[in-house]
Amino acid sequence: MQRCLTLTLARHSRLLLKNKFASLHCRPSAAMSSLLINQPKYSWLKELGLFEDNPGVYNGSWGGSGEVITSYCPANNEPIARVTQATLAEYEETVQKTREAWKVWADIPAPKRGEIVRQIGDALRKKINVLGSLVSLEMGKIYVEGVGEVQEYVDVCDYAVGLSRMIGGPILPSERPGHALLEQWNPVGLVGIITAFNFPVAVYGWNNAIALTCGNVCLWKGAPTTPLTSVAVTKIVAEVLEKNNLPGAICSMTCGGADIGTAMARDERVDLLSFTGSTHVGKIVAMMVQERFGRKLLELGGNNAIIVFEDADLNLVVPSAVFASVGTAGQRCTTTRRLMLHESIHDTVVERISKAYKQIRIGDPWDPSTLYGPLHTQQAVEQYLAAVEQAKKQGGTVVCGGKVMDRPGNYVEPTIITGLAHNAPIVHTETFVPILYVLKFKAEEEAFAWNNEVKQGLSSSIFTKDMGRVFRWLGPKGSDCGIVNVNIPTSGAEIGGAFGGEKHTGGGRESGSDSWKQYMRRSTCTINYSKDLPLAQGIKFE
Helix, strand or coil: CCCCCCHHHHHHHHHHHHHHCHHHCCCCCHHHCCCHHHCHHHHHHHHHCCCCEEECEECCCEECCCCEEEEEECCCCEEEEEEECCCHHHHHHHHHHHHHHHHHHCCCCHHHHHHHHHHHHHHHHHCHHHHHHHHHHHHCCCHHHHHHHHHHHHHHHHHHHHHCCCCCCCEECCCCCCEEEEEEEEECCEEEEECCCCCCCHHHHHHHHHHHHCCCEEEEECCCCCHHHHHHHHHHHHHHHHHCCCCHHHEEEECCCHHHHHHHHHCCCCCEEEEECCHHHHHHHHHHHHHCCCEEEEECCCCEEEEECCCCCHHHHHHHHHHHHHHHHHCCCCCEEEEEEECCCHHHHHHHHHHHHHCCCECCCCCCCCCECCCCCHHHHHHHHHHHHHHHHCCCEEEECCCECCCCCCCECCEEEECCCCCCCCCCCCCCCCEEEEEEECCHHHHHHHHHCCCEECEEEEECCCHHHHHHHHCCCCCCCCEEEECCCCCCCCCCCEECCEECCCCCCEECCCHHHHHEEEEEEEEECCCCCCCHHHCCCC
């Protein structure tokens, strides 16, 4: 999430984000070793239309004359290929073309727009395995998660097709005779989409499919560390638009860093800005968009908890906690970071989860047998080490993991830490790495309170057989999160429900349910079809 209120703050945000992505430029030069794309093992990359050097701007035609960046594989830190980012002038050109494309797209009936979205889903289906492989190679998540991420985009496309025949507002009873009262929903216009490295396909898909169905055009800036995925996805979408004789700029893309992100946040022509990223940068984004009274959709951090009560089925608890804490190497916004155990089962659960951690198959993310891959960048490895040290200083005991692995790439051991206070500073810090803090509680009230005391409010779950407790958990004094689960992990949300969180998570909602409303503007319309002019509330003005 990226942006600001004043010129000074804007400069600050640029410096902040440049530092954040410094790992892009602190790796061995691609010129010093051959690119992976040229090796026979990775020849499948060319099936996605990728080359050694790739243009990073699409607005109906491909281009890019900005900084050339190299994408690296987190599993071995070897260079994959290069992408030329957008300049601010190219961003300006892209915005203009995207807004022109909206004039065409907005005139197409919603069910016809849904048909185009259906074709996008079908095109993604045909490339699901190879695109999933790219996600695995460039982001570092295991292959099945990479494919699953593309499947999520496909599923949202299917969902959006049905939505295209259902969106709209109600006809309301008017208190005045001879009058009709109704709600009219229209697209906001241009939706800017800034996505993070950890879900380089799915989050764009959530926004893109729903926004298109609602009649909007999209301008995408993916993460600077996953530019090849952005290019590959855009090529698939662009081909569908071109086959239907539609302007390619309906789905534009600009690869870039903080300068492009800042421009999007400050640009009044971006009618809605959807931003996924850290809480810290998201706050900067929110301030910049609010300064121009723009619309924003924020999907920020999560410090998610699983609470396990004494009556829980531990055969559900153990695999749920393991999956939610080490899946994607702890780099999901819904990753379980706090595991709260009732004192009567604490030691048993810690022992069982520690045993499961030691059996996790760690390896190359594209190996089908691997369950746990590398962190995305070397910077994340450094954050992992710093968090482990802070936890020790604050009274924690490392019972499993805690070290960097002796192998190429950004591999760290999945880690369990016990003995910390529920309000220890490190426990209240969202560290985007595979560290699970295990806390011991005595009563339901304190466990619920501990769940809610962190600043973020994304995902949460309890394990219990007590139905009264379940409904207390779902009620006003229960979890304050946007995702409130029972007897399942904190991660792995379905696309049919609205996805998002409260408090410092940003309040935005994407994907299913009525999330489509965030991509549209609502007008209340009163139509007088009589020959009289009665006023509301019975007012007489004669």
